[in-house]
Amino acid sequence: MSIISKDISQAVAILNNEELVAIPTETVYGLAGNIYSEKAITSIFETKRRPLFNPLIVHIPNLEYMESVVRYIPQKARLLAETFWPGSLTLVLPKKNNIPDVITAGKDTVAVRVPNHPVTLALLKQLNFPLAAPSANPFNRISPTKAEHVASYFEGEIQMVLDGGSCKNGIESTIVGFEGDEPVIYRLGSIALETIEEVVGKVKVKNKKEASPNAPGMLNKHYAPRTLTVLSNDIYSDIERYLNKKIGVLSFSTSYKNDFIKSQITLSENGNLAEATSNLYNALHKLDTQNLDVIIAEIFPNIGLGKSINDRLLRAASR
Numbered sequence: 001m002s003i004i005s006k007d008i009s010q011a012v013a014i015l016n017n018e019e020l021v022a023i024p025t026e027t028v029y030g031l032a033g034n035i036y037s038e039k040a041i042t043s044i045f046e047t048k049r050r051p052l053f054n055p056l057i058v059h060i061p062n063l064e065y066m067e068s069v070v071r072y073i074p075q076k077a078r079l080l081a082e083t084f085w086p087g088s089l090t091l092v093l094p095k096k097n098n099i100p101d102v103i104t105a106g107k108d109t110v111a112v113r114v115p116n117h118p119v120t121l122a123l124l125k126q127l128n129f130p131l132a133a134p135s136a137n138p139f140n141r142i143s144p145t146k147a148e149h150v151a152s153y154f155e156g157e158i159q160m161v162l163d164g165g166s167c168k169n170g171i172e173s174t175i176v177g178f179e180g181d182e183p184v185i186y187r188l189g190s191i192a193l194e195t196i197e198e199v200v201g202k203v204k205v206k207n208k209k210e211a212s213p214n215a216p217g218m219l220n221k222h223y224a225p226r227t228l229t230v231l232s233n234d235i236y237s238d239i240e241r242y243l244n245k246k247i248g249v250l251s252f253s254t255s256y257k258n259d260f261i262k263s264q265i266t267l268s269e270n271g272n273l274a275e276a277t278s279n280l281y282n283a284l285h286k287l288d289t290q291n292l293d294v295i296i297a298e299i300f301p302n303i304g305l306g307k308s309i310n311d312r313l314l315r316a317a318s319r
């Protein structure tokens with residue numbers, strides 16, 4: 001029997017029992033557990049094979065709940081929360097003492113967000129604790145955007161994937177921390193940098209493992225397919241480098257014609273960045289199961305969500 005189910009009350013029962021449920025959000029699926037249960041939190045780290053020094057995001061049901069998790073809210077943090085919650089914005093703020101150290105990896109700050117998915121909002125309202133939830137993929141693998149992706153990773157290891165369909169936005173939330181009272185982007189994501197700046201003015205970007213598209217070798221591998229993945233500014237000339245190989249192409253809006261291309265996914269035929277973002281991980285999951293020798297991925301225009309996509313492609317690219 002499949003672990004995929006739409007039964008919210010079953011999810012409530014499992015979570016109350018200090019066990020894990022994979023939950024849908026508008027960004028990616030999360031692997032969720034009670035933030036106050038040491039058993040559940042330990043099990044999140046073990047199931048994901050995630051190192052303990054990497055802290056978790058706390059998912060809360062509404063903006064008001066933020067007061068019970070964080071002890072100080074800068075004005076610009078409140079403004080961002082009011083503008084984007086429920087939604088794909090994670091705020092990193094000074095934590096209250098009741099937040100266990102395992103959640104924050106011993107840091108004095110906690111990451112918090114209100115996800116924008118009707119199923120998970122309904123679930124959170126039926127629980128008397130928030131949910132810690134990292135993306136529901138094994139450490140360093142591609143984040144899941146469908147219940148089936150999660151099941152293929154964790155069937156036999158978790159009891160349930162709460163099915164909420166395909167994740168609308170398709171990449172992880174944008175993470176904003178604070179230096180003093182000024183916002184700093186810690187991770188580019190589902191809400192474009194420019195959209196954040198429309199609300200709070202110019203923002204510093206300290207994206208972890210940041211690098212320019214010319215320097216993929218600098219990056220730690222992350223969000224990665226198993227297939228060799230290379231980034232390209234010129235698909236046709238990169239195909240020349242892999243003649244006689246089984247080539248997959250991941251492109252923005254262009255459909256490339258070449259006999260050596262065995263498989264090709266175009267993320268948005270109309271050149272719509274939001275649509276491309278929404279399809280990105282599912283496309284990587286698909287290409288990764290086709291026994292290709294190489295995935296050649298087109299670098300995106302470096303504006304708006306294109307920046308966030310380039311960040312994920314860089315992390316997916318092989319050294």
Ligand code: TXA
Pocket residue numbers: 025027028029030031054055056057090092104107109110111115133134135136171172173174175186
């Ligand atoms: O869209 C998302 O954010 C998804 C869904 C499930 O909500 N979650 C997600 O979680 O992407 P995860 O664990 O894969 O990524 C969370 C990131 C990690 O890179 C972690 O280092 C960072 O958030 N983080 C968590 N707490 C932090 C803190 N106190 N300070 C700095 N970074 C933090």
Ligand code: MG
Pocket residue numbers: 134135143
């Ligand atoms: Mg993750």
